[in-house]
Amino acid sequence: MSITATSPGADAGHIESAAAQAERLVPLLAERAAEADEADRFVAENYALLKEAGLVEAGVPRELGGGGAGIRDLAEMLRLLAHGCSSTALAFSMHTHQVAVPAFRWRHQQATAVEPLLRRVAAERIILLSSGGSDWIGGSGTAEKVEGGYRVSGRKVFSSGSPAGDLLMTGAVLHGEEGDSVIHFAAPMKAPEIRVLDTWRALGMRxxxxxxxxxEDLFIPEAGVSVKRRAGEWHPLFQIIATIAFPLIYAAYLGVAERAGELALAMAARKPPSEDRLALAGRMETSLRAARLAHRWMVEAAERNAPSAETVNDVMTGKAILAEHAIRAAELSMELGGGESFLRSNGLERLFRDIQGARFHPLQSGPQARYAGAMALGLPVSRIF
Structure with a gap:
């Protein structure tokens, strides 16, 4: 099946939303989901579909050649993709937020330095990788100052979509007499100093x-450094990242929980009704509703277009609520589905495994609770992450 993308230059009234295009892909993604899971195989064919559908550039402003999708539409796109394939949605959320962050900076902060990157995404459909698993507030890797720039080395874990990536949006720690700092830069994945190690063998999101x-010893010119910040504390850039990225990432997990619920209801409908099944279905639906409400809260916080310590708190509180209830909904879906939900052939146990990833993104439960508590008590949060 061929997917035809709507031209970003078409009349605005005739541009199909990113979510609508994603919905058309769901059956195709679903056909391959089990196979990729069983073989620990990257969903490369699905990335080809995403490119063909124009979703790679969906978050680039229209003025720069993209689809001009906002946070709400991008989140809906990812939620729907997860109904077809959890792994595709989660991996693609990492590219999507790496586009949405510079798009926000271009539109709301007049950051013209990000314009060439955004134009490349639109024109070439390059894939941006996030090394968020390694490069949270503390930073990782090492940078050594040399003539004209830096020599960088390090290991970046949990780099979702790495087999398809063109640019790794990452950083490295520079040790100095006045304390450590972190430099941020885009590393070309085709550079000989960069290797993807075949290490991803996981419980879910396989x-x-x-x-x-x-x-290993990658040279980054001085002009290639986009931001230099103090290590180990919140910076305005990370307030932007946290506010914008997590409504997108957790849209994928919401979609996983919803799909698990759909499968469980279909299984339950084939059996005689009972009071216990009614109760399980009701509890599952209640958890799903809580997850949806939490996600709506996250999106609304991002749509204020004013990232701050307060929006970080709102988004991370929503994330904690969404994760708890999405995981609980998946657990209840297994119970509602009964014994057949334990069989891999039905797909529900895969979704149950996939949803467990919602536990591990920052802020994890401990730091999130401490951040929220410090905010409530009027205490500093700059080093809580």
């Missing part, structure tokens, strides 16, 4: 290609 990336 098709995300979240391999470890090794960087």
């Amino acid at each position: 098709g995300t290609g979240s391999h470890e990336i090794a960087i």
